[in-house]
Amino acid sequence: MGDEQAAKQIIDKNIMIELSNNFPNVVSDVDVPSPNRAVARIDSSQVKEIMQFLLDKGFDHLSCISGVDYPPDKMEVVYHVTSYSGPLVITLKASIPRDDPNIDSLCDIYWNANWYERETYELYGIIFNDCPYLKVLLLPEDMEGEWPLRKDYAGYPNPT
């Protein structure tokens, strides 16, 4: 293991402490269940600042963006951020209201966020503000607006 990588792992260990110190009222419920995983809840209004902070610290790979539906009043956007040099994967969960699901787009910070956000949009109807091209990605265009992965979606042909 080179010096650089060893230093990287030390950064990984302290990143969650740094994160909660820098964003005291925004990051909550920090948990580090294993050396490779860390989980935290974040406030949806400051997601861009948090991601920029992580990118500056070397977390240069946004692994995925996903949505979760918690009827009747809550939805969640889940971000997985990691780096190409260290082992730590950070999971960040941002809660948003279900009747007005919107959150800031990360396309300015991670260029690959575009397709992730479009897929989350087409399946859950979560609006990503300032996303440069918020259209359906894989679904047929006439299914836009059905939001098939929401819990109350009734368009399944054969519900069991």
Next chain:
Amino acid sequence: MGEIEMELPSNVALTTTSAIHDFIKGSPLQKLVNWGRKNSLWFMVHPMGCCGIEQICVGVAHYDTDRFGIIPRASPRQADVMMISGYVSKKYLPALKRVWDQMVEPKWILMMGECAISGGPWWESYSTVINMDEIFPVDIYIPGCPPRPEALLQGFIELQKKIEAQQDRTVIPNPADEGV
């Protein structure tokens, strides 16, 4: 998206029959034609899901489908048989219909695998078409997940039997015959 509709000029009439066609249809010569058709079932290489692996496998030398006259073709315009060998999503269905329309008559469809027949594991999916047999005139269903290459060959042989017995679904009903 959607199908491309072509409008024909008003002076062009599409026919599905002709005098020679009608003459052959009513004569014993039709059996000779069917014998030729059943022994030259060229199929379109059009793998759509994991069943496509088995479909390609059937086309290679090990199974030697040439002995039945079954030859893989790369273009729908040269093929007689289309195998629907996987799940068809709502987005893909217009493209599949277009490929089917590009094939020249006579043409047949084999349904290969559970996904094509009923949706299979995607029976409850929001985006899978599960009533394929109502959309296409299917002749042979080959169940399996995926079916073995031998099962696919068996399906071809059953199709040959159907063609020989003139029970396949490719025959277009002649509107002139219905009044008789």
